Amino acid sequence: MNRNAFLPGVTGIALLLLVAVPVAFVVLQAVFPHLDTGSYSAPFSTFTRVFAEPSLQALFATTLKVGLGVALCSALIGVPLGALRGLFALPGAVLWDVVFLIPFLIPPYIAALSWMLALQTNGYVQQLLPWLHLNDFLFSLPGMVAVMTLNVFPVVYFAVSRSMAASGSRLADVARIHGAGPWRAFIRITLPMALPAMASSLLLAFTLSIEEYGVPGALGSRSGILMLTTGIEQRLADWPIDMPGAAVLSLLLVAIALCAYSVQRAVLAGKNVESMTGKPADVTQKSLAGWTLPVMALFTVVAFIAVALPIVSTLVTAFSGTLSGGLTLSNFTLRHFGNLFAAHSDALGALSTSLSLALGTALIAGATGFLASWLVVARKIRGAALIDGLSLFPATLPGIVVGVGLILAWNRSFWPVTPYNTWGILLLSYCCLLLPYPVRYVSAALKQIGGNLDAAARVHGATAAQALRMILLPLVFPSLLASMMMVFAVASRELVTSLLLSPAGVQTVSVYVWRQFEQGSVGDGMAMASIAVLLSLTLMLIAFRLQQRQTS
Amino acid sequence: MTAMTLSLAMAAGSAQALTLYTAGPGSLAKKLAAGYEKQTGVKVDVFQATTGKVMARLEAEQANPRADVLISASWDTATDLEQRGWLLEYQSPNAEQVPAQFKTPYYVAQGISALGIVWNTKSGTTEPKDWGDLAKPEFKDKVTTPDPSLSGASLDLLIGLQNAHAQQAWKLFEDLKANGMIIAGPNAQALTPVLQGAKAAVFGAVDYVSYGSVQDGESVKVIFPSSGTVIAPRPMMILKSSQQQKEAKAFIDYALSPEGQKLVADAWLMPARTDIDAKRPLFKTLKLLPEASQASASRKDVLERFAKLFGQQ
Numbered sequence: 001m002n003r004n005a006f007l008p009g010v011t012g013i014a015l016l017l018l019v020a021v022p023v024a025f026v027v028l029q030a031v032f033p034h035l036d037t038g039s040y041s042a043p044f045s046t047f048t049r050v051f052a053e054p055s056l057q058a059l060f061a062t063t064l065k066v067g068l069g070v071a072l073c074s075a076l077i078g079v080p081l082g083a084l085r086g087l088f089a090l091p092g093a094v095l096w097d098v099v100f101l102i103p104f105l106i107p108p109y110i111a112a113l114s115w116m117l118a119l120q121t122n123g124y125v126q127q128l129l130p131w132l133h134l135n136d137f138l139f140s141l142p143g144m145v146a147v148m149t150l151n152v153f154p155v156v157y158f159a160v161s162r163s164m165a166a167s168g169s170r171l172a173d174v175a176r177i178h179g180a181g182p183w184r185a186f187i188r189i190t191l192p193m194a195l196p197a198m199a200s201s202l203l204l205a206f207t208l209s210i211e212e213y214g215v216p217g218a219l220g221s222r223s224g225i226l227m228l229t230t231g232i233e234q235r236l237a238d239w240p241i242d243m244p245g246a247a248v249l250s251l252l253l254v255a256i257a258l259c260a261y262s263v264q265r266a267v268l269a270g271k272n273v274e275s276m277t278g279k280p281a282d283v284t285q286k287s288l289a290g291w292t293l294p295v296m297a298l299f300t301v302v303a304f305i306a307v308a309l310p311i312v313s314t315l316v317t318a319f320s321g322t323l324s325g326g327l328t329l330s331n332f333t334l335r336h337f338g339n340l341f342a343a344h345s346d347a348l349g350a351l352s353t354s355l356s357l358a359l360g361t362a363l364i365a366g367a368t369g370f371l372a373s374w375l376v377v378a379r380k381i382r383g384a385a386l387i388d389g390l391s392l393f394p395a396t397l398p399g400i401v402v403g404v405g406l407i408l409a410w411n412r413s414f415w416p417v418t419p420y421n422t423w424g425i426l427l428l429s430y431c432c433l434l435l436p437y438p439v440r441y442v443s444a445a446l447k448q449i450g451g452n453l454d455a456a457a458r459v460h461g462a463t464a465a466q467a468l469r470m471i472l473l474p475l476v477f478p479s480l481l482a483s484m485m486m487v488f489a490v491a492s493r494e495l496v497t498s499l500l501l502s503p504a505g506v507q508t509v510s511v512y513v514w515r516q517f518e519q520g521s522v523g524d525g526m527a528m529a530s531i532a533v534l535l536s537l538t539l540m541l542i543a544f545r546l547q548q549r550q551t552s
Numbered sequence: 553m554t555a556m557t558l559s560l561a562m563a564a565g566s567a568q569a570l571t572l573y574t575a576g577p578g579s580l581a582k583k584l585a586a587g588y589e590k591q592t593g594v595k596v597d598v599f600q601a602t603t604g605k606v607m608a609r610l611e612a613e614q615a616n617p618r619a620d621v622l623i624s625a626s627w628d629t630a631t632d633l634e635q636r637g638w639l640l641e642y643q644s645p646n647a648e649q650v651p652a653q654f655k656t657p658y659y660v661a662q663g664i665s666a667l668g669i670v671w672n673t674k675s676g677t678t679e680p681k682d683w684g685d686l687a688k689p690e691f692k693d694k695v696t697t698p699d700p701s702l703s704g705a706s707l708d709l710l711i712g713l714q715n716a717h718a719q720q721a722w723k724l725f726e727d728l729k730a731n732g733m734i735i736a737g738p739n740a741q742a743l744t745p746v747l748q749g750a751k752a753a754v755f756g757a758v759d760y761v762s763y764g765s766v767q768d769g770e771s772v773k774v775i776f777p778s779s780g781t782v783i784a785p786r787p788m789m790i791l792k793s794s795q796q797q798k799e800a801k802a803f804i805d806y807a808l809s810p811e812g813q814k815l816v817a818d819a820w821l822m823p824a825r826t827d828i829d830a831k832r833p834l835f836k837t838l839k840l841l842p843e844a845s846q847a848s849a850s851r852k853d854v855l856e857r858f859a860k861l862f863g864q865q
């Protein structure tokens with residue numbers, strides 16, 4: 001292999017290993033049900049079998065309902081708040097941004113478990129407000145939608161507020177000068193300008209919610225509601241197992257996600273109104289005048305429900321001696337935190353496993369993502385489309401499908417060595433799932449740099465690798481670092497592939513919390529959850545600051 | 553750096569570690585593993601989950617088996633695996649003190665749990681005495697039950713009730729369903745809403761989980777129904793595919809040693825050996841459901857019928 005082909009070669013192999021292999025095995029297993037015995041007989045018979053099952057329709061319908069419901073509710077919360085934040089001079093604007101970043105950082109399964117403790121009959125909320133009955137609402141489809149929405153709406157809020165701040169108000173001002181009323185200017189100018197951002201963020205909300213496992217896993221079991229994700233997990237992890245069935249359902253889920261993703265791409269194509277120039281936009285935000293108080297009240301209510309309640313519920317449980325003791329001062333204890341550090345406790349092991357895996361993932365996904373985006377954006381090599389596609393494809397891959405794919409691919413007797421049943425398989429799954437973060441961030445940064453600097457270095461005799469290392473890497477490093485911190489934060493709490501793939505003797509933070517709930521040690525689970533949330537919060541805030549510093 | 557240390561530690565450890573798949577209390581498994589490691593120097597990798605998940609993993613890894621020792625929460629699963637020819641025959645010398653009903657040439661009980669009603673004493677309901685009480689209007693929408701497809705012990709109760717009462721048992725399940733009983737994941741997940749008072753009682757809770765909660769100060773009570781209940785011995789077995797049969801046998805010996813059985817008793821299970829004390833009622837004092845008059849109901853049929861009744865399929 002010559003020097004010029006070395007980096008593309010390494011990147012290509014990494015992408016094949018991380019993305020193509022698991023996906024290929026899902027497809028193979030779905031098509032050939034007897035693959036595990038090495039036989040290619042009865043192709044497509046699993047499709048016929050699964051599609052004939054009466055429960056499939058319900059699975060499919062529930063998944064779509066949840067996805068659409070979350071998108072709709074996220075729009076109801078995210079669009080008005082985003083518009084207010086983007087167009088008006090909001091007191092404490094940056095602070096609100098930070099606050100609305102938090103729900104997105106609380107792992108959904110921890111949020112769901114917290115909501116359960118807060119809202120079920122005689123839960124924390126009812127202990128304070130005895131007339132408020134939300135138990136039946138929580139354990140229902142609308143309840144699941146509500147919990148997911150509160151986690152996901154920040155995506156819409158950020159997209160809408162940024163898009164409106166960047167483009168909305170100046171052109172609307174022009175319309176106002178030419179005689180349009182404030183509403184007319186908003187409806188005719190500001191709103192249409194923000195539509196692409198709105199549409200793409202809503203589609204993202206849809207995709208995130210149909211891929212979610214933790215919320216339906218925690219709430220669905222009590223309400224008897226199955227989504228595709230929980231249905232797949234059941235086939236794969238409950239006795240008797242049905243690998244081909246799980247593979248077929250996985251393909252179905254990927255198909256829905258891919259549809260949403262292509263709609264998103266189509267909406268965005270050529271209509272990206274966000275400025276990528278890096279020049280600071282001349283933002284003139286209007287004063288809220290007499291509306292300041294009501295608007296602040298609205299932001300406070302949303303922040304209280306989406307941010308404060310689940311966090312308080314988590315903390316209260318972590319510090320409560322007994323669940324039946326309820327909200328009393330005498331019930332306060334530090335025992336659960338003590339249990340985390342006790343002898344024979346897996347908690348510290350789980351924490352260090354998660355942190356090590358997250359670090360490994362950040363390094364590998366960061367390096368692979370950086371190389372992939374460099375090859376695609378700056379070098380424009382042959383096969384760029386393939387590299388681009390492979391590196392961004394996991395964005396449409398639900399975690400559960402990656403888990404299924406890795407089991408199907410590596411739990412085979414024909415491999416001389418296999419990462420299956422080692423921590424390596426977790427590393428593979430996290431890297432695959434999180435690869436799109438560095439790719440997106442670095443690509444955006446590289447596009448801003450342009451080709452001149454690279455070309456200048458090459459003219460002066462630098463090799464491609466030298467130019468990469470000495471010119472481009474330092475320039476995009478803040479973006480890369482921010483994306484790697486994001487990867488670290490998400491990887492340190494990933495749930496569904498960890499549940500499926502953790503080998504004997506290896507526990508992650510998420511598996512630990514989940515198992516404590518399964519075994520009735522709710523307090524210990526929530527003590528661990530508090531530590532995990534605090535940790536990812538700190539990291540994400542640092543990443544956020546890095547990103548802010550770069551764009552401003 | 554941490555990742556590298558971790559990888560090195562694991563590469564070194566996995567060379568001779570024993571792999572234990574276990575349903576039931578993770579803390580007990582961890583303590584047994586630690587005690588065994590201290591005695592023999594052999595590390596034990598534990599995979600702990602519900603019976604359903606443990607069995608699923610075993611099945612999924614059929615082509616490439618990993619587990620050496622398996623501890624299930626359901627006697628039936630052991631019978632099933634023996635029939636498939638997956639188990640290694642082994643009689644531990646320490647099994648001598650285990651009653652004959654809790655051992656076969658292929659597997660032996662690690663400990664025994666019983667199923668009962670767990671009732672929140674602060675729930676404002678009267679204390680239930682028998683299974684049927686939970687179908688009364690007083691317990692409308694206030695009862696949970698573990699999912700028998702996930703919890704081996706819960707399935708044993710269904711089979712026990714059907715064996716003892718036949719059609720009457722199904723009438724009871726129908727009444728419970730009509731009274732708003734919900735299925736709530738594996739054992740502890742059925743208990744959590746009862747602890748907080750969202751529900752008043754668990755139908756068919758595994759007792760050791762609840763004794764643990766009582767010890768932590770939760771206001772719940774374990775009640776063994778007057779018409780009788782089932783006990784669920786938790787079978788330990790060695791997989792025939794194990795590469796470490798010597799170590800696996802030593803692990804069974806350790807779990808059945810007085811020291812190991814003490815750990816079992818500390819986890820609020822009944823020890824399998826009759827010569828070890830426990831701080832809870834032992835199976836000799838419990839009223840058990842009568843044995844089946846004809847062939848025992850098949851687990852698959854019972855599960856399917858139950859799932860259909862509760863609309864899970």
